Amino acid sequence: MRKKMHQTGKFFSFILLGLGCLCLISGGILIGRQMSATPKAESSAPEEVPYEQEKITDAEVTGEFYYEQLSDKEQTVYREILQGIQKNKKEIYLHCNNANTANEVFQNVLNDRPEIFWCDGNATSTEYSQSEGQSRYVVIEPNYLYEGEEKEQRNQEIESARATCLSGISDLSDEYEKIKYIYTYLIDNVDYDLDAPDNQNIYSALVGKRSVCAGYAKSCQYLLQQLGIYCIYVTGQTTDPNGGIADHAWNIVQCNGQYYYVDATWGDPIFLGEDNGYQIPNLIAYDYLCCSEKELEKTHMISTDYVYPSCQSENLNYYQLNGMYYDTYEPGILREVIDRSIESQEAYTVFKMSDDAVYQDVVDEMHETLMEEGAGYLGELYGLWQVSYSYSEEASLNKFIIYWFYE
Template sequence: MKKRNSFGIFTLVLILSLCGCTQDKIPMSSSSDIQKEQDTLPEAEITPEEEPFLYGYQNLNEEEKTRYRQILAGIENYEDSVTVEACSEEEINRVSNLVFVDHPEIFWLEQQKYSFNQKENSDVDLLELNLVYNMEKDEIEDTKRQIEAKAEEWSQELSNCENEYDKIKYVYEFLGKNVLYDSESENNQNIQSVFLNQSTVCMGFAKATQYLLVRNGIFCTLVTGKVIPENMEHAWNLVRIGENYYYVDTTWSSSGFVPEEDSIQDFSYTYLCCTAQTLERSHVPDDNLTLPECKDDSYNYYKQNQSWYESYDESQIYQVLKASILEKREKEDFKFANEEAYQQAVSALAEGNLIEQAVQEFYSFDGENSYRWNVGCSDAELLITVYW
């Protein structure tokens, strides 16, 4: 799900399009040909160092964790099928989905696309998942090397980042500015689309964000859900800085504001380390994960850059406009804490003549000279941007 805004002088209309994050499932069929014994089922090893980064795994009970490790072992060993301890269809769907939530590096399978056969009326109840690959197995290792090489190249600047927030911000900016949103991109449900083709949709953006941050020691997990009011499927991330959690939506790093025809869309920091209150204006998470509280607002980009307004103060806004013109800034952001203040600002800046008044203090017009500006408004973000 990519948000798009059409742009014009004074007004901006928000348009959202589907990101293509649907997941297909092949119905269950019954079989009785599973012969493996329960106590010999292989399991992947999860080390104490890895476990804190596996948020989906942490959401499971002990029996589910066993099935998770069994599924992961088969995927990592490129098996055609995986045998696990038997459970309901709902349970195995949940566990297998969380394997993909925790492991963005798994790109060689069609996520959630498998058939499974259950042995009935036996002392040992087992379940067989038949895996569906999106490439030949002999291609996987070479593709891994290509992805890892590109990730290493893109991560070089992270060593210069002073703290966790700076690393998250770097990844958010880098992917947002260097990877194209394209609903027709190949392999757009996995990280191949990002690292090999530099074009993807929301699932690719979210998995690539997770992949880069985790490999650089930052907690990051995948979150899926819907955007409202369109009720379309979407994917984003949950990160942690210190003891606090925040949401990140790299797909929506573009504000959608286009100051001039054919220009690059402007950049938005609304969904960089934001709170649940900010996110839930437009995002509704699925219930597959128990998500922590995200209340801390310490890393609000607009607060840090003096573009945050708790209320609408016309004289304050007017002085900011004059300073912006005097200092010849390219643009000025006005991010508001609440709907009432935002709507007051829209009336003054996008529909009223407050900007014109500020401009006339600096320039005289004789009928031939002109001074042009554009105003972008995002109702979802409570953000107004004036472009000079």
């Protein structure tokens, strides 16, 4: 029996705060799926293989990313597996002569179909030989988490959660606003939890409100598909500042004709707690909303098993769209931004730089003059004799944030 298993891991992101040093855990863990491929010759194999009549048509699955990567024969196997899983078939007879191929196609089905929450991703595939001169075939046995009434009950809970989520979207919203809404919704409503049950499927995130990267990414895919937005579930690895590597899952979306990466798991802020008695707000990291390869490849490495759409466009960079992006070092402009932020009593001021050089210039200027000058202006403007502030440096993202306290 041959097993394929992903390793588990964590990504640690370190943020240096002005009043101390906090260690934050972000990213996700893709718990391994176990699949076995057992080539086996059976003398008792039936003369007539009990294939189920195929009812799923090519039109029903055409356009699904992983389905489109397959040969015609593999697409037949894909449809047979999908039909069997939908019916919770214990044994699915496949027009396939290789157990490893069956396992790979099985994974393709799950990657395309986030709504399949009742199958845990494990399956055993066995090759059989018929009489001499006849073709081999494969029987795949998926491992089901839920069946019957329990499956139906959980499906209803998912449908209810879906309706609640999508009720907040206006029909007039454009594609970017819809993607941003789903990204923010998942971050606001789901907690990252390694111990969450069912954390490899959408039930954990949408109903249980606790999950890991697989739950975030599949829920993002599921909800965007409900909105008619093309979304791919992808896997790969991430690296931490110390060179550690962990398996991870995220998404590729198509928006206004361009492809972008979306990683709601890494967009989810980790609770910072208090710093010297002051509550530091949790900020959603929009660095992973509709971002480009240039941005994501600093920390993510996508699987090379497939050729994925290229994500080159930076047109939807959140910080560019919201006036927080700087591609040149101009201290005067930075000071104006700080002053306007303080005048509006904003809790924080965000600076996102285009590259490492601009980032370092900005960080140096912040420490030398700008933060102290900003604090002085805050005290003068609001009549405070003592002013407190904090800051975070996120070098991997070229991002600097100042937190202002007005009391």
